[in-house]
Amino acid sequence: AGPWDRLALEVALHNAGVEGVRPRWYHPQRAVMLALSGENVLAFSGYPEVDRAYDDLYRPLGPTAGDYHLARVSAGPPATENRTCFRNGLCLLAATYEQGESDHDLLHLTWGVEEPLQLPPMPLYSKPPPPNVYAGSRLLVFAQRWDSGDNFIGGDDGFWVDPLTLHLGDVFRQQHHLPATADGSSGYAIIGLYDPMTGERILSVDGRDQVRLGIR
Numbered sequence: 001a002g003p004w005d006r007l008a009l010e011v012a013l014h015n016a017g018v019e020g021v022r023p024r025w026y027h028p029q030r031a032v033m034l035a036l037s038g039e040n041v042l043a044f045s046g047y048p049e050v051d052r053a054y055d056d057l058y059r060p061l062g063p064t065a066g067d068y069h070l071a072r073v074s075a076g077p078p079a080t081e082n083r084t085c086f087r088n089g090l091c092l093l094a095a096t097y098e099q100g101e102s103d104h105d106l107l108h109l110t111w112g113v114e115e116p117l118q119l120p121p122m123p124l125y126s127k128p129p130p131p132n133v134y135a136g137s138r139l140l141v142f143a144q145r146w147d148s149g150d151n152f153i154g155g156d157d158g159f160w161v162d163p164l165t166l167h168l169g170d171v172f173r174q175q176h177h178l179p180a181t182a183d184g185s186s187g188y189a190i191i192g193l194y195d196p197m198t199g200e201r202i203l204s205v206d207g208r209d210q211v212r213l214g215i216r
Contacts, residue, residue, distance in 0.1 A: 001025055002127070003122075003124050003164075004124070004127065005025075006025060006162065006164070006165065007124065009023065022036075022037075022165070022167060023165065024036065024161065024162070024165045024166065024167075024170065024172075025161070025162035025165050026160060026161040026162065026172065027160035027161075028045065028050060028052040028053065029050050029051060029052065029053055029160075030053050030158065030160035030174050030175055031053065031160035031161050031172055031173065031174035031175070032052070032053065032054040032057055032073060032075075032172065032173055032174075033073060033161070033170065033171070033172045034057075034073060034075045034078075034110070034171040034172055034173055035112075035169065035170060035171035036167070036169075036170055037167050037168065037169040037170060038169035039169075040072060040073070041072065041073035042061075042070060042071070042072055042073075043058065043070070043071050043072075043073055044064075044068050044069070044070060045058070045068070045069055045071060046067045046068045046069040047066075047067040047068060053174075053175050054075075054173065057073050057074055057075050058071040058072075058073060058074075059071055059072045059073070059074050075173075078093045078094035078110040078171070078173075084204050084208075084211050085114060085115075085204065085205045086193055086202050086203065086204050086205065087118070087202060087203050087204070087205055088117060088118045088119070088139075088193065088202050089113055089114060089115035089116055089117040089118055090111050090112070090113060090114070090117065090193065091111065091112045091113075091114045092109060092110070092111060092191070092211060093110045093111060093112045093171065094108075094109075094110040095107065095108065095109050095110070095189075095191070095213050096108045097189065097213070097215045099180070100177075100180075103179065103180075104177040104178060104179055104180070105145075105177075105178050105179075105180055106175050106176070106177065106178075107143050107156075107175065107176040107177075107178055107189055107191075107213075108173060108174075108175050109141065109143070109173065109174055109175075109176065109191065110171065110172070110173045111171070111172055111173070111174070112169075112170070112171045113166050113167065113168055113169060113170045113171075114168075115168070116168055117163060117166055117168075119138060119139060119163055119164070120138045120195060120197075122138055122164060134197050136196060136197065137159060137196055138163075138195050138196070138197055139159050139163050139193065139194075139195065139196075139202075140157045140158060140159045140193070140194055140195075140196050141157065141158060141159055141174070141176070141191060141192070141193055142155060142157045142190075142191065142192055142193075142194055143155060143156050143157065143176035143178060143189060143190075143191045144178075144189060144190045144191070145178040145179055145180075145181070145187060145189055146187050146188055146189070146190065147181040147187040148181075148186065148187050148188075153178070153179050153180075153181055153187070154178060154179040155178070156176040156177045156178055157196075158174070158176065159174075160174045161174065176191075186214075186215045187215055188212055188213060188214050188215055189212070189213040189215055190210050190211070190212055190213070191210065191211050191213065192208075192209055192210040192211060
């Protein structure tokens with residue numbers, strides 16, 4: 001799904017006389033919505049059929065029309081004692097690290113929209129876009145793995161929720177795939193926000209351009 005899909009749904013809802021519907025778009029293989037404007041989440045799934053990163057959080061509500069199924073997302077509120085808020089309105093609410101069984105570990109980051117989200121202009125371009133025109137995302141999370149000797153091991157950047165569909169009070173969780181250290185040491189992770197078009201990092205409200213997370 002992309003920006004044209006979002007626009008097509010907006011037109012279809014308008015033509016059907018549906019008002020007040022504000023769907024959020026997210027990539028279920030990497031993210032899940034935990035709250036919509038502070039309320040419980042109802043999520044559609046079923047087409048296309050994909051593995052969901054947080055499949056255990058979905059509680060089916062029964063069959064629905066066509067290939068789509070409706071589920072309620074069940075998750076408790078994240079611990080927010082060590083929250084870090086950024087100047088664009090996003091706050092990092094929680095972070096957990098999970099050792100994987102393959103060639104990467106999982107870093108789970110829970111984000112909340114605590115202020116009206118401040119985003120740079122994101123015009124809608126043709127697909128493919130015109131020559132020399134950047135049409136990619138304007139907001140990404142960078143996640144980097146470092147070993148205990150301050151050596152960079154690898155990273156995984158992404159923002160698997162469409163930021164243009166987020167609203168105040170939304171909470172979502174996404175996962176990053178980070179390589180394990182060669183010597184098996186714990187090391188640490190560094191995360192933050194940036195604009196991939198300019199490379200500029202988005203500062204936290206206390207002026208930091210990154211957050212360091214210890215890994216146990």
